[in-house]
Amino acid sequence: MARRKIIAGNWKMNMTPTEAVELINTLKPLVATEDADVVFCVPAIDIIPAVEAAKGSNIQIGAENMYFEEKGAYTGEISPAMLTDAGVKYVVLGHSERREYFAETSETVNKKMLKAFEHGITPIMCCGETLTQREQGVTMDFIRQQVKVGFQGVTKEQAAVAVIAYEPIWAIGTGKTATTEQAQEVCKGIRECIAQIYDQATADAIRIQYGGSVNAATAPELFAQPDIDGGLVGGAALKPDFGKIVNWK
């Protein structure tokens, strides 16, 4: 069975609530498609107005992070129940910026993965190597480790509906896209890793995105690769270009 593409925007720390509504109203007609899932992962404070603005369109709203506890004394954090109550369907977990600046580890990502599934939120789990790791030839070893730890305790039924975003750190926000061959090779390797952890059916079902300076010019070739099921898009998700990326065919 062919996997349905999933194209997600990661807004990072951009857009006030007012700007978020304006951007969604601008992008709504441009990202209309029946051929792919379209997700806007927005800052926590934008979630409620974004859900409202996206009503009646094909846009689904995601969060950029989430805490792994149910509730309580965790000042500044957002719980899974808060997200679902607000209408969130997806959550980005383990983005390299969170790993680098906010002490996120594969272990905390794993706790968040389990919690997200418990609440019916689909995780978009990010993984990816640094430039040094690529040059040292340890890209796949490193990513396999991130995937294995991230998916610990995740059932195969849950894994089958999860999303993994392969994002080489050196390609994020740098304007340097991985070559199509590099992106396909790692996404294939991630799928093989899922087959080893679970089975071939789970590996065939899970969706694997590429992320890292995707734009309207590079998306078509990337998304045509057999193991690339769409993209996680940063900078270009804030522009009308996102409409072209979503309608890449």
Ligand code: PEP
């Ligand atoms: C990202 O934020 O996940 C990302 C890939 O950003 P950019 O597209 O700007 O490189």
